[in-house]
Amino acid sequence: MAAAMNSLYLLRGPICIRAFNFIKSINQTAQIQHNAFIRRPLQFRRVLSSIRATSDEELAASAAAANADSGAPTIFDKIISKEIPCSIVYEDESVLAFRDISPQAPVHVLIIPKQRDGLTQLGKAEKRHEVILGQLLHAAKIVAEKEGISDGFRIVINSGASACQSVYHLHLHVLGGRQMKWPPG
Structure with a gap:
């Protein structure tokens, strides 16, 4: 777990925090071994990309909502x-x-x-x-x-x-x- 957390310090911003919290919750709820993500780097990259995609979608939705009823062409x-x-x-x-x-x-x-x-x-x-x-x-x-x-x-x-x-x-x-x-x- 410590090695996976140390690798997260290479990331910046909210993605780092979300990845850290995700790994922490996985470890607490699933009782996976401390180095599970080190042995499964592809799985770790998928987690990070899904966090990034989710964040992008949420940001786009928030931005669009601000102009939802403006009548401007979509x-x-x-x-x-x-x-x-x-x-x-x-x-x-x-x-x-x-x-x-x-x-x-x-x-x-x-x-x-x-x-x-x-x-x-x-x-x-x-x-x-x-x-x-x-x-x-x-x-x-x-x-x-x-x-x-x-x-x-x-x-x-x-x-x-x-x-x-x-x-x-x-x-x-x-x-x-x-x-x-x-x-x-």
Whole structure:
């Protein structure tokens, strides 16, 4: 344990503290040997990279939340208007589905309404949004069929900063192509 802790001093900032606390909690709860991470350097690097990724996602979500209701165009508005290119999987008059640029599964497609209409997050949905919400879910089924994952897929909707929503234009993530784990979060 001491050797692993000494190697952490080479790191800087909150990642160092999070890694230290993670290793400390693992050691206390799982009773692993003091040099487990030294003998498993790949596992240790994965822990550090997941801490860094989690931190980045949380920071992006916090920054996005500050401008959530500003009405400014989002990256998805720019994709809809074709200002930003994307790999379209499905499109109809109401929704657009395209591949995520940072996929978290072999199949990772985002589905968005073409008109935001105040629907920045699921937690702000109103009665008037019922039709588009249904269209988004139906589009998810069509995407799953087109991508060959209709036998098993996951739909994720992040709503708000605490859920790490980083774009305030309601969107669904369709994930599949591998065995999903539970619990997801």
